[in-house]
Amino acid sequence: MKTFAESNFPGRLIAVEGLDGSGKSTQIYLLKRWLEAEGIKVYFSEWNSSELVKSATSKGKKRELLTPTTFSLIHATDFADRYERHLVPLLRAGYIVLCDRYVFTAFARDVTRGCPPDWVRGNYNFACLPDLTMFFKADLDVSLNRILEGRPKLKFFEAGMDLRLSTDPYESFKIFQGRILDQYLAMSKEFSFIIVDANQPVEKQQVILRKLVSDRIDLKKFKRKSPLPLPPSLPVMHDDKEEILEDKVA
């Protein structure tokens, strides 16, 4: 797999990865606000957000119908839809695309669920690699507390309950997240993750991020010819909103 730059795309893709509760969504949102203010052509894309595939995904999750294999494939379908319909045209048009989670989320999660690593990677190999991947590494306890304190109800798949790690959702979630973290760290070198210390204050992390981005990407090449008005900020910050489960629907 090659990066977008290596594949001669005029645009660049920046991805953030990390556990739920690592603060990566906040950071990429702030990065987006900064790039918008700079008049850069920027687009933000979230994991698991293709409209077409959404109804099948949520049905599968609510009815607990998914196996490791179908879980993996339905997320790959969702990714492919976003990739072919949004990411590729935008990157061809010279956008900076910001992705809250990219293929590595699937690599870490699906392998933790027992899918063979080669199979999962093979399924995603139609996609180019990000030009910059930042991994938000927080202490496991910090991430767990951020999720578990705020929202006490965990969804079935989110907690990894399908893996039968524990009958207690909290316990299961902790073991599951710990295993995902191990998977992330194991691929960190192979995919040149830049590790960001997510235990630091928000502002400090953002300074590091902005410097990383401006050092590695020649931003003035991505400016709009005529600047757009700055879009309004989001009323509420959703951190990993897809990940956090509301009450399960029977």
Next chain:
Amino acid sequence: MKNSHPFYGHGLPRVKADDLGGKLIVIEGADGSGRSTQIADLVSWLETKGHATVQVGLKRSSLVSEELEKAQEGNVLSRTTLALFYATDFADQLENVILPALKAGFIVLADRYIYTLMARDMVRGMDEAWLKNLYGIAPVPDAVFYLSVEPEELVQRNLSKNATLDYWESGMDLGLSRDVFDSFLKYQSAMQNAFKTLQKTYGFDIVDANRSVNSVTKELRKKIGALLEEK
């Protein structure tokens, strides 16, 4: 009936090939090749002989079949997405219908299998090696029969049945021709070529289905009968 079903590739998490008894018999072929007629005959014949059967086909999963149908109506999915959507549908039926039936010693009759999916994707430019990895989850069937019918004959059969040619079976999404008749012929010969390519890897049995229903039935019963007698 005791046997085991190896997988084409990595297989599936938590499924052991040795747990899968039963028989998996696949009938492949275009619309109008006589698949459903032959499968209906095989079911009665096998049940009369005392075998329990289960039928599966494409786009029948409870997980994604509705969404897939909707997406096709609008023709909005690009090729990788469509390929993966169909693979999801296949995997869902594999785990919920095919594997449990094989474990229980049933004869599973598949009205099309991974080969049609792969051939369709290949005609749309997907990489064969990518498809091979993707469908490494599939168990190797005990027998695969490809009902081969010349495109000209398929046109006649489809028109006499429906008086129209199906959009997808004519490959109209590919822009081969704006004329559905021409497009159908071009698409079906491209599909036959893809099947020929796949035959080299997967070695299925090509059955001449230009012949009468009865002669095809006879050939299938003979071959399947021999398969069931193997211990």
